[in-house]
Amino acid sequence: MRISAAAARAGRDPAAIALLAVSKAHGAAAVADAARAGQNAFGENYAREALEKMQAVAERLGKAHAGALEWHFIGPLQSNKTRAVAERFAWVHSVERVKIARRLSDQRPAPLAPLEVLVQVNVSGEASKSGVSPEGVEALAHAVARLPRLRLRGLMTVPEPSDDQSLQRARFRSLRELLERLRAQGLVLDTLSMGMSGDLESAIAEGATMVRVGTAIFGERRKEKSAA
Numbered sequence: 001m002r003i004s005a006a007a008a009r010a011g012r013d014p015a016a017i018a019l020l021a022v023s024k025a026h027g028a029a030a031v032a033d034a035a036r037a038g039q040n041a042f043g044e045n046y047a048r049e050a051l052e053k054m055q056a057v058a059e060r061l062g063k064a065h066a067g068a069l070e071w072h073f074i075g076p077l078q079s080n081k082t083r084a085v086a087e088r089f090a091w092v093h094s095v096e097r098v099k100i101a102r103r104l105s106d107q108r109p110a111p112l113a114p115l116e117v118l119v120q121v122n123v124s125g126e127a128s129k130s131g132v133s134p135e136g137v138e139a140l141a142h143a144v145a146r147l148p149r150l151r152l153r154g155l156m157t158v159p160e161p162s163d164d165q166s167l168q169r170a171r172f173r174s175l176r177e178l179l180e181r182l183r184a185q186g187l188v189l190d191t192l193s194m195g196m197s198g199d200l201e202s203a204i205a206e207g208a209t210m211v212r213v214g215t216a217i218f219g220e221r222r223k224e225k226s227a228a
Contacts, residue, residue, distance in 0.1 A: 001014075002201065002216070003019060003200065003204065006201040009201075010205045017204060018041065018209065018211075019041070019211060019213060020043045020072055020193070020213070021039050021041065021042050021217050021218070022042075022043040022196075022212050022213060022214030022217075022218075023044060023053070023214070024045040024049065024050075024074075024075070024214070025049075026214075028053050028059075029060065031053060031057050032060040032061050034217065034218075035057070035061060035069060040068070040069060041069070041072060042069060042072065043072045043073075043074040043214075044072070044073060044075070045076075046075060047084045047085055048081075050071065050073070050088075054066070071088065071089045071090055071091075072090065072091040072092070073085045073089045073092045074093040076096075077094055077095075077100055079100065082104050082107055083103075083107045086149075087107065087108075087112075089115070090115070091116040091118070091153075092104060092118070093118045093156040093193050093212075095117050095119050096132045097140075098140060098143045098144070101143065101150060102147060105149040105150045106149070108149035110149075114149050114151040115151065116153050117153065118154050118155055118156040118191060119132060119140055119141050119155050120157065120158075121133075121134060121137055121155055121157045121178060122134075122157070123159050123171045124159045124171055126160055129158060130158075131156075131157065131158070134178060137155070137178050137182070138182065141155075142185075145187055152189065153189060153190060154179055154189040154209070155175050155178060155179050155182075155191070156192075157171070157175045157193075158196075159171035159172070159199075162199075165202050168199045169205060169206055172192075172199075172203045172206035175194055176207045179192055191210055192210070193210040193211075193212065194206075194210075194211070195211040195212070196213060197214060197216040
């Protein structure tokens with residue numbers, strides 16, 4: 001398996017690297033098959049698509065098995081979707097504004113454990129990419145860490161696509177260095193969500209603790225619908 005091989009080359013324990021199966025734009029049947037094969041965590045970009053899929057997966061697997069799955073929201077989050085995400089997801093990887101973080105905290109149901117969240121960082125500076133700038137990470141991370149119904153776990157990034165492994169590693173290294181800086185300031189953080197099908201080896205070499213893999217698991221996605 002690629003994760004195990006990459007971990008071995010980096011001198012790391014593969015058990016320290018979680019696999020998040022990115023199931024956006026793939027149907028409930030594919031998710032159910034992956035769950036039966038032992039995959040537990042799934043990543044979705046669009047709230048409405050995800051909620052419909054959760055119901056369909058539960059019908060296929062049964063409530064007990066489906067209830068044990070862990071759903072991660074990994075896409076840009078609009079204010080009008082925060083309640084659904086706060087109520088139904090275990091993790092949010094894409095916090096980039098204090099406003100969104102406050103809404104998630106306010107709307108997280110009290111009976112549930114705090115929502116696990118990551119601050120998304122735009123390490124490549126692309127105007128088309130979501131995420132806070134590296135210069136804005138510290139202020140946002142400390143603000144998120146103070147919110148009562150959230151648990152800040154670390155950082156996430158989606159750098160520009162590149163076949164240049166030295167560039168890939170430099171982008172991921174910059175995220176790791178930001179995490180180390182936040183830890184030095186007293187934040188207890190343990191998660192670096194970075195690396196996808198095309199660059200997970202570079203991410204693991206630079207310390208990724210969670211890789212987000214879609215194509216290598218499910219194959220090519222069908223054409224995506226508009227965000228909802």
